[in-house]
Amino acid sequence: MPKRRKYSDLANREQRLSYKLLAPALIVLTLVALYPLFQVFYTSFTDRRFAAGDQEVNFVGLGNYSALLGFTIIELPPLVDEETGEKITDPETGKTEYERAIRVLPRQPHRYKELFQFNWFGKRYVVGARDPIFLTAIWNTLLFTLFSVFLETILGLGVALVVNSKFRGRGAMRATMLVPWAVITVVSARIWEWMFASSRAGFFNMIFNRLGISDGQTSFLTTASLQLPALIMVDVWKTTPFMALLILAGLQTIPNELYEAGQVDGAGRIRQFLSITLPLLKPAIAVALIFRTLDALRVFDVFHVIMGNRMYSMASYNYYQLIGNRNMGLASAIGVIIFIFIAVFAVIYIRMMGVDKE
Amino acid sequence: MRKAKRVERVLGKTLFMVVIVVIFVYMLFPFYWAVNSSLKTEAQLRMTPATFVPRDNEGNFAPSLVNYIAVFRDGQFVRGILNSTVVATATTILALSIGAFAAFALGKLRFRGKKPTLYMILAMTMFPQVTVLSGLYAVITTLGISARPSMILSYMIFTLPFTTWVLTAFFKELPTEIMQSARVDGATPFQTFYMILLPLTAPALVTTGLLAFIAAWNEYLFALTFTTIDPAARTIPVAISLFGGLAAMHEPFGEIMAAAVVVTVPVVLLVLIFQRKIVQGLTAGAVKG
Numbered sequence: 001m002p003k004r005r006k007y008s009d010l011a012n013r014e015q016r017l018s019y020k021l022l023a024p025a026l027i028v029l030t031l032v033a034l035y036p037l038f039q040v041f042y043t044s045f046t047d048r049r050f051a052a053g054d055q056e057v058n059f060v061g062l063g064n065y066s067a068l069l070g071f072t073i074i075e076l077p078p079l080v081d082e083e084t085g086e087k088i089t090d091p092e093t094g095k096t097e098y099e100r101a102i103r104v105l106p107r108q109p110h111r112y113k114e115l116f117q118f119n120w121f122g123k124r125y126v127v128g129a130r131d132p133i134f135l136t137a138i139w140n141t142l143l144f145t146l147f148s149v150f151l152e153t154i155l156g157l158g159v160a161l162v163v164n165s166k167f168r169g170r171g172a173m174r175a176t177m178l179v180p181w182a183v184i185t186v187v188s189a190r191i192w193e194w195m196f197a198s199s200r201a202g203f204f205n206m207i208f209n210r211l212g213i214s215d216g217q218t219s220f221l222t223t224a225s226l227q228l229p230a231l232i233m234v235d236v237w238k239t240t241p242f243m244a245l246l247i248l249a250g251l252q253t254i255p256n257e258l259y260e261a262g263q264v265d266g267a268g269r270i271r272q273f274l275s276i277t278l279p280l281l282k283p284a285i286a287v288a289l290i291f292r293t294l295d296a297l298r299v300f301d302v303f304h305v306i307m308g309n310r311m312y313s314m315a316s317y318n319y320y321q322l323i324g325n326r327n328m329g330l331a332s333a334i335g336v337i338i339f340i341f342i343a344v345f346a347v348i349y350i351r352m353m354g355v356d357k358e
Numbered sequence: 359m360r361k362a363k364r365v366e367r368v369l370g371k372t373l374f375m376v377v378i379v380v381i382f383v384y385m386l387f388p389f390y391w392a393v394n395s396s397l398k399t400e401a402q403l404r405m406t407p408a409t410f411v412p413r414d415n416e417g418n419f420a421p422s423l424v425n426y427i428a429v430f431r432d433g434q435f436v437r438g439i440l441n442s443t444v445v446a447t448a449t450t451i452l453a454l455s456i457g458a459f460a461a462f463a464l465g466k467l468r469f470r471g472k473k474p475t476l477y478m479i480l481a482m483t484m485f486p487q488v489t490v491l492s493g494l495y496a497v498i499t500t501l502g503i504s505a506r507p508s509m510i511l512s513y514m515i516f517t518l519p520f521t522t523w524v525l526t527a528f529f530k531e532l533p534t535e536i537m538q539s540a541r542v543d544g545a546t547p548f549q550t551f552y553m554i555l556l557p558l559t560a561p562a563l564v565t566t567g568l569l570a571f572i573a574a575w576n577e578y579l580f581a582l583t584f585t586t587i588d589p590a591a592r593t594i595p596v597a598i599s600l601f602g603g604l605a606a607m608h609e610p611f612g613e614i615m616a617a618a619v620v621v622t623v624p625v626v627l628l629v630l631i632f633q634r635k636i637v638q639g640l641t642a643g644a645v646k647g
């Protein structure tokens with residue numbers, strides 16, 4: 001068996017070399033990712049404040065989480081005229097008037113602030129939250145993710161299809177596609193911020209005014225209903241090329257013979273697209289989609305640069321709690337919540353890509 | 359009948375051309391607007407309605423370089439470029455060298471625990487940086503590392519898993535026969551790696567290095583957080599986001615746009631030169647798996 005031993009000697013040597021080669025990467029990743037991650041999980045259960053000197057740190061259990069996510073739903077009683085005992089209605093609209101939310105929402109032991117109101121079977125309810133800003137930030141982030149990823153996928157698919165067909169200037173087109181991708185996110189945010197300027201000095205107001213759509217005084221970035229669409233536009237511009245490139249790579253793996261066969265069988269362009277291109281493109285689109293979703297869920301740059309403290313994403317609220325408010329415990333809890341959001345998507349992603357399928 | 363078909367074809371072609379032009383304009387216009395605005399004086403910027411090229415009161419073409427001069431006189435901006443260059447370059451070199459070692463082991467050697475390590479690296483490529491922000495900040499303040507090295511170190515979170523992952527895929531593709539023949543010739547595995555495999559992966563190193571560099575050049579969250587106490591270490595994204603001060607009512611958009619153009623042009627040139635490689639690298643991370 002001497003040969004066998006020699007083989008295992010070699011295998012052992014290879015194994016030891018492998019560990020040596022991996023060591024630096026693992027040490028660095030432990031230092032910058034794994035250890036801080038544990039630290040964040042631990043800190044999220046404490047009331048630790050940032051740079052608070054030797055102030056005592058207490059264990060608060062799930063306190064930070066309930067401070068962030070705690071909400072309550074309470075029925076709003078209609079206002080009743082004390083003399084007549086009848087419900088008070090708005091003299092102009094004839095609608096029933098209700099008690100003000102602030103008088104119904106609990107104040108002890110924790111104060112709940114109004115998030116929104118809704119009607120349900122003729123009764124009016126108010127949703128109160130301990131931290132309405134954070135719940136709004138989650139909502140903003142989810143809306144932002146949904147719409148920007150959807151638009152990027154559609155536009156990216158369109159651009160990829162165009163660039164994949166033969167035409168003069170295709171090379172220039174492919175190069176052009178990389179320009180938005182190469183622009184620093186912060187820089188693109190500032191460029192769009194300027195294009196969104198609230199007078200006709202800004203591009204959009206100028207163009208909308210020329211086209212007779214508006215008076216040219218729209219403040220896109222301070223009007224509540226226009227803020228999120230504006231941010232989505234910035235993100236879509238910046239990341240559509242990335243989507244298009246990933247989808248294009250998928251397109252190029254589809255063999256031409258399939259289309260020729262389709263043509264022989266008399267399938268039209270649309271039919272070819274639906275029964276050849278789209279099914280074969282599914283994996284590439286799925287991967288691109290999840291990549292972008294994970295990225296969009298942790299969006300920070302665009303929100304922070306354009307909106308500052310006017311509107312938060314989950315990540316920018318995390319930054320605000322850490323640096324602005326110096327509340328490390330709370331910021332850590334936000335970090336953990338973002339982590340959970342992303343981990344769910346990441347697990348789906350790894351399942352789909354599969355390391356084993358080598 | 360035939361005529362109708364020809365009309366249809368011409369129509370289709372025209373429509374296709376229109377689509378191409380629309381895509382071109384969409385992709386380039388914001389940057390064009392930045393260039394246009396950067397060449398306007400303060401007065402021209404406030405002119406309403408905004409013009410597509412810098413114009414004076416008579417409507418003549420009148421570009422001005424005041425913003426560019428102001429930007430280069432501004433110490434913050436020049437220092438930002440220097441900081442960004444140092445931080446991004448150091449990050450790239452570190453991520454490439456550490457990543458190449460790990461990738462060689464993962465792609466070409468046999469050892470126990472390979473699959474879990476691969477899973478961990480892949481999971482790391484999706485790691486949300488924000489999550490560890492507060493933890494990392496605590497680590498850095500406890501260790502007392504200054505702003506620039508702490509940026510370089512923290513950028514490993516997103517560059518190292520990426521370089522390792524892409525390079526692993528590359529090493530895997532290299533024929534095993536090369537290693538075997540090297541072994542027959544008496545080379546140790548490390549010599550094989552250093553003298554034979556590494557030169558073969560040079561193209562992959564350029565690609566991944568470039569992508570790592572751009573990622574580090576772009577990074578904002580960590581840079582903003584770690585330079586709060588040391589403004590002299592601010593990188594370009596931070597400098598541009600804070601341009602003109604946070605409280606200023608009238609932000610100097612002319613200068614901001616000039617700064618935007620100055621920092622974008624080199625990266626765009628770099629990207630255009632290495633276009634094909636970048637596209638390969640971007641898709642290698644995702645599609646190949």
